[in-house]
Amino acid sequence: RKEVEQDPGPFNVPEGATVAFNCTYSNSASQSFFWYRQDCRKEPKLLMSVYSSGNEDGRFTAQLNRASQYISLLIRDSKLSDSATYLCASTGGTSYGKLTFGQGTILTVHP
């Protein structure tokens, strides 16, 4: 089992839709979690950190469910510009910043 797993999609949604991605992790000792966005042929860009209490940034909401060992990303009112690959990452059980990434979920928002 991979340490961090994501549904690769692709998710094709119309503008204005709400879409949610889940990401499961296998190491129960994992401490920190992040969502990154990666556009085609670009670097991953940090979207948001995922806190135990959940966090929201505009149209984006991230949640952590430690009992079921998954994190989620909810995007409301999708825009064409949200089309990208969304990567989740976990630091696993290490005390230093070794990030393990999922394979990414492809999102395409169409008019």
Place this chain on the structure above:
Amino acid sequence: DTAVSQTPKYLVTQMGNDKSIKCEQNLGHDTMYWYKQDSKKFLKIMFSYNNKELIINETVPNRFSPKSPDKAHLNLHINSLELGDSAVYFCASSQALGTSYEQYFGPGTRLTVT
């Protein structure tokens, strides 16, 4: 005023050659990383340095040798390049060593070995 920069952006070379990729960050961060993203888009850590000290060394062939002359720079030297080394190599940095620090990525170096 790029935060994390890499050179070169593209690198095309033949098998057996030796090449280097350079990375610099102007964020004042203590920790820097090298990641490899292969053709299947998996992003995997290779190395990390904290204040010039090697912290993470994943199971990477010893043809890959990182070097950090100071905490703002992390270079990657690759000897005897192989076809399988073709990938995008990303440098990243974080404020410090630890699980809660967010990592910021450079634009990547697209290496093609022919």
